[in-house]
Each structure stands twice: as structure tokens, then as C-alpha cells.
Amino acid sequence: MNRFANLAMIFTLVAGLISCNTKEKNASEAKADTAAAAAAPPAKKKTIVFFGNSLTAAYGLDDPSLGFAGLIQKRIDSLKLNYKVINAGVSGETTAGGNGRIDWLLKQPLDIFVLELGGNDGLRGIPVSETRKNLQAIMDKVKAKYPAAQIVLAGMQIPPNMGQQYASDFRQVYAALAKENNVKLIPFLLEGVGGESKLNQPDGIHPTAEGHRILAENVWVIIKDLL
Known part of the structure; x- marks a missing residue:
């Protein structure tokens, strides 16, 4: 034992x-x-580029980060998403001007491209065919350089100052281009803000900080599924 x-x-x-x-x-x-x-090392952040005019540039606001592009970055940060926003807005930019500077911008990689141009074309009465051609050219250049990039087109509308037919043709360009290129469309960037005096600065064109918060929501609804 x-x-x-x-x-x-x-x-x-x-x-x-x-x-x-x-x-x-x-x-x-x-x-x-x-x-x-x-x-x-931390994962490299993906890039969202907002390519537009004074609306993107947050014209008239003391702090550009209060514009809709800056607000999108704040929401991304609050959700801890691995994206950085680049604000490539230039006040007064037309689609022709955008087409002229897009090559320089494309020297840096991007993952999501939000195209917000055309409003100044409409205010100047530039032929709709020219606006369409330039918007298409910009998207073609983005797709050629970064085939995997997601493109979002921000739709714009203008008052009938140039005539009802012109305003109608202008509005339809965005939906047509979005369908033809199979890209996401923000139906009307200024939805809920355009024509609302209390949400716009004294010029009646550029949104206030409160107006930009609404624009940010209009954009977020479309891009959130891409993140």
C-alpha cells in the first residue's frame, strides 16, 4: 500500500x-x-474628400469646422471610425474650375469622393450641357486614378431666375449623372435650408452654422453606409 x-x-x-x-x-x-x-502601428486612416465650392468651404463662418464637412469629421470621430476628412472647397468654384484643379488634388489617395459643384454654374447661367460635361470629366478622372473609390454626387437646384426650363434641366443633370455612373446621390444638398432666411446668412445663399448642421445630416444619410 x-x-x-x-x-x-x-x-x-x-x-x-x-x-x-x-x-x-x-x-x-x-x-x-x-x-x-x-x-x-495603428491602421492607416481612409480619406474622404469633399470637393466643392463655398458651401463646402463653409464661407462666412468664423470657424470652418462648423461647416458640414467639418461636422461630418466630428461625427466620424465620435463614432471612432477610421476616416479623415479633407475639405477641398474653394469659394466661387465652377465645374470648369473644379475640372481644372482635380488633377492636382488626385495626387493624394482617397477612398470616398464627395463632389459638390455646379451651384455657381447655375447662378451664372452657364449652359447645362457644360456643367454636365465638367461634372462627368471630374468623376472620370477620379475613377481612372482610384477605381476602388466611392463617389458621391451632391445634387443642387437653383431658383428660376434663368427661366423655368433652365432650372428644370439643371436639376435633372445630377440624377441623370448619378444613374449613368452608378454613384450615390444626395438629391439636394440644401434640402431644408435653401430659401429659409433664418438658416442662411444675409446674402441668402450661404448657410449659417445652424443651416450647415442640416446640410451635414443630408450628407450623412447618404455616406454613412459607405463607411
Whole structure:
């Protein structure tokens, strides 16, 4: 009996040692995994480019980050999404001007491209065919350089100052281009803001900070599924 008792004691001690070694090994491996994770560089942020005119540039606001593009960045940050917003808005920009500077902008990689141009074309009475051609050219250049990029087209409307037919043709350009190019469409960027005096600055064209919050919602509804 003593022999069997001694054997049982030996087996117990060996099992205990194996168990301790296993626990120490697991703890060591866990520490190594944690250290490796801490040492790993953070994932590179993807880029959203807002390419537009004074609406994108937040014209008239003391703090450009209060414009809709800046508000989109704040929402992205609050949701801890791995994206950075680049505001490429230039006040007074027409679609021709945008087509002229897009090549320079495309020197930097992008993942989502939000095209907000055309409003100044409409206010100047530029032929709708020219606006359409320039918007298409801009999208073609983006797709050629970054085929995997998602494109979002911000629709615009203008008052009938240039005539009802011109205003109608202008409005329809955006929906037609979005369908032909299979890109996301913001039906009307200024929905809920255009024509509302309390939501616009004294010029009646550029939104106030409160107006930009509505624009940001109009944009977010469309782009959130792309993030």
C-alpha cells in the first residue's frame, strides 16, 4: 500500500508541475500577444474628400469646422471610425474650375469622393450641357486614378431666375449623372435650408452654422453606409 501511495503522490506532484508550467506558458504567451498588439502601428486612416465650392468651404463662418464637412469629421470621430476628412472647397468654384484643379488634388489617395459643384454654374447661367460635361470629366478622372473609390454626387437646384426650363434641366443633370455612373446621390444638398432666411446668412445663399448642421445630416444619410 505504501508503494502505491508513493506512486500516487509522485503522479500528483508531476501533474501539479505540468499544470503550473502550462499556466505560466499561457500567461507568457498572453503577455507576448498583448505586447505585440501594443507595438503594432495603428491602421492607416481612409480619406474622404469633399470637393466643392463655398458651401463646402463653409464661407462666412468664423470657424470652418462648423461647416458640414467639418461636422461630418466630428461625427466620424465620435463614432471612432477610421476616416479623415479633407475639405477641398474653394469659394466661387465652377465645374470648369473644379475640372481644372482635380488633377492636382488626385495626387493624394482617397477612398470616398464627395463632389459638390455646379451651384455657381447655375447662378451664372452657364449652359447645362457644360456643367454636365465638367461634372462627368471630374468623376472620370477620379475613377481612372482610384477605381476602388466611392463617389458621391451632391445634387443642387437653383431658383428660376434663368427661366423655368433652365432650372428644370439643371436639376435633372445630377440624377441623370448619378444613374449613368452608378454613384450615390444626395438629391439636394440644401434640402431644408435653401430659401429659409433664418438658416442662411444675409446674402441668402450661404448657410449659417445652424443651416450647415442640416446640410451635414443630408450628407450623412447618404455616406454613412459607405463607411
